[in-house]
Amino acid sequence: MTYRQALRDTLRSEMLRDENVFLIGEEIGIFEGSYKITAGLLAEFGEQRVRDTPISEEGFTGAAIGAAMLGLRPVVELMTINFSLLALDQIVNHAAKIHGMFGGQCRVPLVIRTPGGGGQQLGATHSQNIELYYAFVPGLKVVAPSNPADAKALLLAAIRDDDPVLFLENLALYNTRGEVPDHDEPAEIGRAAITRPGTDITVIGYSRMAAVGLQVAEELARTEGIDCEVIDLRSLRPLDRPTVVESVRRTHAAVVLEDDWLTYGIGAEIAATISDGAFDQLDAPVRRVAMAEVPLPYAKSLETAALPSADDAATAIRETLSAVGRLRREEAR
Template sequence: MTIMTYRQALNETLRAEMRRDVDVFLIGEEIGVFEGSYKITAGLLAEFGEKRVRDTPIAEEGFTGAAIGAAMLGLRPVVELMTINFSLIALDQIVNHAAKIYGMFGGQAKVPMVIRTPGGGGQQLGATHSQNIELYYAFVPGLKVVAPSSPADAKALLLAAIRDDDPVLFLENLALYNTKGEVPDDDSPAEIGRAAVTRAGADITLIAYSRTAMVALEVAASLAETDGIDVEVVDLRSLRPLDRDTIIDSVRKTHCAVVLEDDWLTYGIGAEVAATISDGAFDWLDAPVRRVAMAEVPMPYAKSLETAALPSAADAITAIRETLAQVARRTDAPLDSAEGRPE
């Protein structure tokens, strides 16, 4: 194991895969000479040259389309979009081409490409640069969407994404780039579509992904110390395919759940998770599934308002305490009370 940042894990994995496979190349805005807006591609132009680290004009639709064509002809492009917000410029290429070509051509053409892109709030970048719009892509069959929360998962999931024969949207939250963690020295890829139980627990399940998966671990540690609450944390890691079995198994064990997410509540990832729990663990639930998400507003620029809009550890702690209090009230209520059976 080696201790490194999330940023270093991405950089070293890209370097290792480019050394391993000459068909892997990088393409995007300012990823060469400038080494990327967030320095993920630092040193790669010097090592691999302009043929494999390709700087592009500010034209997301154009260079994403070029990468799709390259992938169809046998290469393995890794596209860097400066922010997920700019992916909207390339939406037609991603949704109508990358996701559809394999099916429309009857499997005769594959699109083995990765689209790396950061997102998330908390950096005072304004409403149009701070969105969590992964739902747009997790909604689309033909795409795979992953959201690693730790340096170890960043490495393992990027290995898996580059080696996969399907197009993969690889989500990176800006708040994670400087976080540190242990990273295995081997090159074993993760399984796309497999969630991880990052902390076992018995009292309640807390489900999250990307940045909020790290917040969830903080919440679990805090509640264990202050309240003696044993929280099980499920890190989704993959949004499409979604590991419904791990979610259901956890909730069947703990009997209640809270979902913590950075996107908006309405139609968010948490809504799909809640529906999954309802389908697979309804009879095991002792309380309704609670969702904690971002405020239903465009992201404010002012730091105080931005902080207020984002879901916090305190918000998740409140939701967990209220859920367990509701369970306790129902458990303690007599079945033949004047007020009737417990809800």
């Protein structure tokens, strides 16, 4: 099924399972959501559990936090992660801190679903990947599934978690397809997945770039005999550092792929993690592939040039292996 359908079906199954789960956000009811994730849910569950709101991210996110404190399990839909900036105080100063500030007396079982990413010609203020803002904050959990199966498993985990979870979706993934298991088994938040075992180099990504990394790895294995191990982080907070470090200790090289800006990005944290845990095993510096450090252009040709691509990832992998003499001459050609 599609990534989109996996999300929709999971929301429905969790609403059937637990009457405390409800949805809240702009245009999620009558309009069925900007991306049709909530299609049919208002008709099935009614307006008490699928709540359309005014255009006030700070207001309805704050209302959801209050509902969570009183025992409900709200799932907020923010139309894009860019609009989360309007609710930044509620997310960072309230949702993330209430449990700690009040000595564990109150939990905030809140999910905030929101898409991000470029490639859709939505302009600089609607195409950002600003997950770093939230992965930086203790008290929040941040997950970023790259495929339909993980979209289901991580959304199950997020809804059932007693802590606030930011659930990141990439617009480019909504129509991607994949096998999705019938059973409702939540993923473990904070556990990365090795989506392709390999021996030559470790390729690390999350969300769209985890899917790109896997695609590139399969193509390089088929055409050039390069054996990449691919890690899908899946969770940005907590971060599965041991899986990353153990892989790099085996392969002795790493390339990190990310859709955000290079400076201060998620890739910088991964590179630091590798330096801390596998420095003596590295045969070459960690390479990072990220988007151009510009507000994303609207013009399609410029937008495409600014975003990281499969070709960028393949080039970084080849150059890293070539630098340490592990790329065969015929592969280099």
